[in-house]
Amino acid sequence: xxxxxxxxxxxxxxxxxxxxxxxxxxxxxxxxxxxxxxxxxxxxxxxxxxxxxxxxxxxxxxxxxxxxxxxxxxxxxxxxxxxxxxxxxxxxxxxxxxxxxxxxxxxxxxx
Amino acid sequence: xxxxxxxxxxxxxxxxxxxxxxxxxxxxxxxxxxxxxxxxxxxxxxxxxxxxxxxxxxxxxxxxxxxxxxxxxxxxxxxxxxxxxxxxxxxxxxxxxxxxxxxxxxxxxxxxxxxxxxxxxxxxxxxxxxxxxxxxxxxxxxxxxxxxxxxxxxxxxxxxxxxxxxxxxxxxxxxxxxxxxxxxxxxxxxxxxxxxxxxxxxxxxxxxxxxxxxxxxxxxxxxxxxxxxxxxxxxxxxxxxxxxxxxxxxxxxxxxxxxxxxxxxxxxxxxxxxxxxxxxxxxxxxxxxxxxxxxxxxxxxxxxxxxxxxxxxxxxxxxxxxxxxxxxxxxxxxxxxxxxxxxxxxxxxxxxxxxxxxxxxxxxxxxxxxxxxxxxxxxxxxxxxxxxxxxxxxxxxxxxxxxxxxxxxxxxxxxxxxxxxxxxxxxxxxxxxxxxxxxxxxxxxxxxxxxxxxxxxxxxxxxxxxxxxxxxxxxxxxxxxxxxxxxxxxxxxxxxxxxxxxxxxxxxxxxxxxxxxxxxx
Numbered sequence: 144x145x146x147x148x149x150x151x152x153x154x155x156x157x158x159x160x161x162x163x164x165x166x167x168x169x170x171x172x173x174x175x176x177x178x179x180x181x182x183x184x185x186x187x188x189x190x191x192x193x194x195x196x197x198x199x200x201x202x203x204x205x206x207x208x209x210x211x212x213x214x215x216x217x218x219x220x221x222x223x224x225x226x227x228x229x230x231x232x233x234x235x236x237x238x239x240x241x242x243x244x245x246x247x248x249x250x251x252x253x254x
Numbered sequence: 255x256x257x258x259x260x261x262x263x264x265x266x267x268x269x270x271x272x273x274x275x276x277x278x279x280x281x282x283x284x285x286x287x288x289x290x291x292x293x294x295x296x297x298x299x300x301x302x303x304x305x306x307x308x309x310x311x312x313x314x315x316x317x318x319x320x321x322x323x324x325x326x327x328x329x330x331x332x333x334x335x336x337x338x339x340x341x342x343x344x345x346x347x348x349x350x351x352x353x354x355x356x357x358x359x360x361x362x363x364x365x366x367x368x369x370x371x372x373x374x375x376x377x378x379x380x381x382x383x384x385x386x387x388x389x390x391x392x393x394x395x396x397x398x399x400x401x402x403x404x405x406x407x408x409x410x411x412x413x414x415x416x417x418x419x420x421x422x423x424x425x426x427x428x429x430x431x432x433x434x435x436x437x438x439x440x441x442x443x444x445x446x447x448x449x450x451x452x453x454x455x456x457x458x459x460x461x462x463x464x465x466x467x468x469x470x471x472x473x474x475x476x477x478x479x480x481x482x483x484x485x486x487x488x489x490x491x492x493x494x495x496x497x498x499x500x501x502x503x504x505x506x507x508x509x510x511x512x513x514x515x516x517x518x519x520x521x522x523x524x525x526x527x528x529x530x531x532x533x534x535x536x537x538x539x540x541x542x543x544x545x546x547x548x549x550x551x552x553x554x555x556x557x558x559x560x561x562x563x564x565x566x567x568x569x570x571x572x573x574x575x576x577x578x579x580x581x582x583x584x585x586x587x588x589x590x591x592x593x594x595x596x597x598x599x600x601x602x603x604x605x606x607x608x609x610x611x612x613x614x615x616x617x618x619x620x621x622x623x624x625x626x627x628x629x630x631x632x633x634x635x636x637x638x639x640x641x642x643x644x645x646x647x648x649x650x651x652x653x654x655x656x657x658x659x660x661x662x663x664x665x666x667x668x669x670x671x672x673x674x675x676x677x678x679x680x681x682x683x684x685x686x687x688x689x690x691x692x693x694x695x696x697x698x699x700x701x702x703x704x705x706x707x708x709x710x711x712x713x714x715x716x717x718x719x720x721x722x723x724x725x726x727x728x729x730x731x732x733x734x735x736x737x738x739x740x741x742x743x744x745x746x747x748x749x750x751x752x753x754x755x756x757x758x759x760x761x762x763x764x765x766x767x768x769x770x771x772x773x774x775x
Contacts, residue, residue, distance in 0.1 A: 146744065146745070146746025146747060146750075147746055148670065148674075148745050148746050148749050150601065150673070150674065150677050152677055153677075155664075155669075155670060155673060155745060157664075157665040157670075157742060157743055157744075157745050160664050160665040161665055161743075164665075191712075198712075200715075204711075204712055205640050205707070205711045205712065206707075207561070207636070207637040207707065208561035208635075208636030208637050208703055208704070208707040209561040209636075209637050211561075211703045211706075211707065212558060212559070212699065212703065215558070216559055219555075222555070223555075223559065226552065226555060226556060227556075229490065230493060230496075230556065232493075232497070234429065234430045234433050236493075237430055237433065237434050237491075237493045237494060238433060238434060238437060240490045240491055240493065241434055241437055241438070241480070241484055241491045242437075243490075244480055244483075244484075244490060244491055244545075245441070245476065245477070245480040248476050248479065248480060248541045249473065249476045251537050251540075251541060252472050252475070252476050252535070252537040252538060252541065253469070253472060253473070253476075
């Protein structure tokens with residue numbers, strides 16, 4: 144039904160993957176069914192466990208998007224300082240990069 | 255008169271005429287305007303799909319505008335075509351289908367998304383004009399006609415990006431795009447003047463027959479490459495893209511994505527079908543590959559640190575264009591070498607083309623989901639969002655589909671096109687595949703961030719009253735999601751029936767010329 148694509152080095156079959164996902168999903172549901180069934184909604188079992196402390200507001204509790212991958216950005220600090228400087232938002236620089244690229248490629252192609 | 259013969263002309267005439275009629279119909283009522291634009295959009299989509307079917311069954315279609323007979327490109331006594339000709343093969347018909355789905359999704363989504371704003375008669379007219387410009391760029395077989403449609407789409411884009419004119423940022427984004435667009439348009443115009451001065455033709459097929467690898471032709475190609483490279487968001491000329499995509503209404507952004515790809519369609523047409531081996535050296539393919547790699551990595555590394563959702567997606571657009579440029583550069587490198595073309599060249603072109611179609615669909619859907627977040631949260635800042643999956647389950651699932659597709663996760667369509675690109679670019683140099691793979695990992699990382707911060711986590715008190723977006727917005731998103739699922743579930747049908755014939759049509763310079771000029775060389 145789904146068919147395979149052959150690249151010469153391998154093949155891709157969406158049907159096989161979907162079958163694998165369904166099998167894994169079925170296995171996960173089976174394991175879940177084997178678990179305890181005495182969970183009570185609306186009791187303490189329903190609360191977030193925060194090392195025994197009161198759960199703070201969502202704004203404090205969650206990691207904001209601007210803090211995500213902080214380590215990645217710190218590790219590449221100098222790369223990002225150059226890259227963000229490039230995206231200064233000044234319109235004349237947009238034009239400058241356009242002219243620079245045109246000149247560079249023209250030189251590359253003609254020389 | 256057989257209507258099917260006139261499908262190429264109808265694809266352009268419908269949105270163009272409808273655009274000018276829209277302000278008049280809008281004077282009747284808002285409901286009449288909404289029904290009108292929806293009907294026109296649906297009709298354009300039907301016409302484009304019928305055109306693709308006709309091309310796949312009967313081969314390349316030509317349409318001579320204004321001639322007594324629609325299919326006689328060379329009346330007796332003429333050595334070159336003098337009328338405007340539309341030339342539709344499997345390549346541009348497929349691209350037109352993706353653009354048609356984008357405009358349909360944008361139209362349906364926009365019915366509610368921009369409902370509370372004023373100036374909607376002009377919004378609708380400009381949207382249809384943008385559709386006409388985009389379709390014209392994709393389908394035309396005439397160089398000056400291409401320039402006209404490029405300008406039509408640009409002017410419509412300027413107005414639509416600045417639709418929220420009370421926001422200084424929107425007006426600024428539109429102004430910046432206008433500045434670089436007009437510079438690019440000048441470069442295109444100078445290039446076309448060079449072509450006419452050197453060869454005396456403006457028809458694309460006639461130019462493909464005449465072009466020689468001389469100085470003038472190389473200068474023209476560089477001008478076109480840089481101008482259209484900027485329009486499709488190639489690094490380092492991409493800066494307008496995150497600005498414009500972020501500030502335009504989401505229903506417009508989905509169409510801007512298709513318009514940027516129309517530029518890439520024409521760039522490919524120039525490189526493969528018009529120049530082909532007349533490019534003369536490997537400099538142009540390598541320029542494309544280098545720009546592609548810089549776009550892939552530069553775009554995604556800027557995206558991963560953004561916390562404004564549409565801006566993040568705008569940088570991702572730059573990165574996705576990089577995949578296509580790299581693939582097309584590799585395909586161009588193999589042109590003229592039958593063994594290399596058979597080995598990896600056609601796979602690279604197919605991968606790039608498949609990725610282009612995928613990109614229009616999943617990036618369009620992502621922008622619509624970002625618009626849905628803005629619609630309910632009143633902000634595009636991810637720092638101010640959280641826990642919205644409970645309130646917006648449908649949007650959440652649709653976002654997940656698009657995010658998985660753009661990240662190249664199996665079994666989605668993005669995986670298949672990326673896989674084809676990885677394998678083909680590896681044949682030229684493994685480093686190209688490494689750049690593509692690393693970019694893909696960073697793409698996944700940034701969309702995990704978006705999903706986690708916007709949809710997951712504890713619910714915020716200010717969103718307690720939030721409900722799922724209106725049905726028309728969901729319907730707009732569903733159009734693109736359905737197309738993504740079809741391409742994901744039937745990859746071999748997609749590749750064998752749609753992508754491979756399109757790639758073969760693109761690289762077959764002789765057939766492109768022969769469809770208009772006849773068999774004699």
